[in-house]
Amino acid sequence: MTVQGRSGRRSQTARSRVSRRAAQPRPLDHYDREAHAGSRAVADGFLVRRAVMIGGSLVALLAGATAVYVRVYHQVKSDISTALYALGGTALVSVVVAVVQHRRQVLADSETQNNARVDGATQHDVRADPMPEATVQPSEVEDEPEPTSSAWTPVVLDGTTSAGRAPWHLPTGVVPNGLAADAVRLGSLDVRAVSIVGASHRCEEPAVPRQDAYALARSADGQYLVVAVADGVANSKRSDLGARVAVSAAVRLLVRHLDGGGTAGTIEPSTVFRAVAGEMLGTGRSRELDASEIASVLIVAVIPTVAAGGQYEIWTARVGDCSIWSLNGHWTQLTGSAKSGLDKNLLTAALPHDPDQAEVRMLQLTPDSVLAVMSDGVGDTLSDVQGANTYFAREWGGKVPTLPQFIHTVSYDAPGQLDDRTVVVVWPRIRSGTGQAPR
Template sequence: MSRDYGRRDGPMGGRWRAALFVAVVIGAFVEISTPHHRYGPLVDVFALAAVGVVGAAAALGFDSAATSPGQRDRLAPEPKPGTAPTICRYVTGPAAPQPPAQAPKPRPFLRERPTDLGVPRFGDGARAQGYPWLLPERTVQNGIAADEATVGAFTLRAASVIGPGHRCAQPAEPRQDSYRIGRSRDSRHAIVAVADGLSSAARSDAGATTASSQAVTLLREQLGTVGFDGLDVKELYGRIADAVAAQATGRGVDTSHLATVLITAVLAEPDANGVARAWVGWLGDSSAWTLDPRDALWRFSGGEAKDRAAAVVSNEVAGRLPDTPQLARDDYVMLAPGAALALVTDGIGDAWADQAGNINEYFANSWRSPVPATRFTADVGFDAPQCLDDRTAVVIWNGGRA
């Protein structure tokens, strides 16, 4: 159909239209110039209208003829036999090749929030650090806890942050660390307890909370009855074990479900030289560290040390509550003016003990003196490879005179 239409409207058709147009115009002028006895104006109007109609038809014919038959053939290819003619007359060219359909690719994981704003990051960090925080199925303690206080010459900062390995698990697990801070009735002693529930125990968060709370309460009692020099670690941990076991009985579960480790400390007011003594008792792998203000590292001072020379560092503990309170041990630590004592769970202690990284050095510089509780908490929530456990730290700075 397109080729037949092209032959009728080719260059010859255009010339015939032009000749017809010229003839009509000449005839119209002759008609207008000839006098008429009747209907003269009406005849003139019809003559001019005829010129307009023929002129418009000629113009349309010239526009159509401006396209050669070959061009129209390329613009509107003739349909193949047995196929319906195309509806669109003008085609811009061959269709661009379309890529084969593909299944949508899964979106790459995007961190819910940046981990390098306010939270110290070491190396590449841990991938789980950026996962969304999920809630456990049961009602548990908060994912973050923090405190700051002053007791006599001592300045305290405390924070506990649920680890990435617990808060983004499926299902999420509760924070299994717990701490308590307190003082003697006369404010001459600061009291600290840090507990770390065992991951293998189904209700270890309850065991840790009970152990830390009971520890501060019972240490205050001992200070009131036997004084600082009479503190008894065996009697203390035995009574704490009884309290944890009672919790298990009340919940109708075995005592192993509330298994936890515990480290405690009591700091006596500084002497005339500004030196303070600290009593430290522990059961399990939570640890005590000291920092001299002139030193660049935190130094291990108490707790169940892990064998870092072993090919695989074991997380198994020799003692735990409430099963083996008789394995508790204690020692005394001296703190010079400006020095600090830190009680930490292994979520921090393991990172400090790893001398291959610079985590210990960072915390030595960051906590050389007391910092606001908000910054302290952000430090405790640090991001580092393979550091997925809960982390808790209580630091006491000796502000005794130099």
């Protein structure tokens, strides 16, 4: 109780000191001096108008009295009395004009002072804040870059599109966010992931939900990173739901296999993709949706977090047109092939219909390489857009980007590239021959 009492007295004393400091007069700053000068100008104008009214009144009274005296007592009608009447009338008119102007100026000054009083009260409320002000060194402010709106202007690749510059709209119902992103580190790997609703979907009114999805997971011992990317089939009613179920089911099944003592080399792709298809169908039935309304393509990758023998042995499998690329100076497609033909969006396989058509590959990633797992929204850009390969090699070939930088890189605008975009990029942190993590 004694400690509390002392604390209370100290707090009260401190508040009193702060109150006295807040109550002390402050020197006029730049804006106060301007306001003070304006007040003096207003006061000078007031005195001039008052002098005109008083002087005019005296002249009018004197002229009128003299004219009456001349006419009444001396019975003189001359030019002198006429001139006196004219002088008195002119003085009266001047007084009336001065009175009207004075009244108008008083009303205007009153309104200006009220506005200034409101602004001044707001400023003094801020200045009288009893919290102690933080001391900021000038160098701290000068070294900090100023935010600019142009920093988030989409990068243009080979031309702009009206949809790419259009504002984002909201879809109806409870659907995935238009943007999802992650930045993680696991073992010797740095990972960045982003999924962005495409321009053709977000600019509609109402918007179409993001139909891409991704999921990241790890084995319990941290020895493996599991990546899944799905792209809902565009003409399916709830392909967004199908994509989300596909990636979540896939990583859960693969992690269960790894945590149960399995390795990447012992994964049975048919078992995994059939189980994923089964979960998609079950979710669809629970919502009265058939298989064609939740269709999606899927790619998965199991990546060791530590290189063995100078490289990473990666297990990957896919159904559909998602792909994996590697960067060694330029980007090279490792799974699938560039689309061709009149209809580049034609699919030969998708879940939940074709779980047995999974294409399996074992890939090798050196510590000097970068790996990217992506939907066709990014893969088509790499294949079809002039300058895109160079652009992504420059952005992702050096230092690992921050998450905002990574999102900005994928937020490009390019002709014909209006689909949802999802990409998971993996950087080994230890370069071969160095034993160090320069990133």
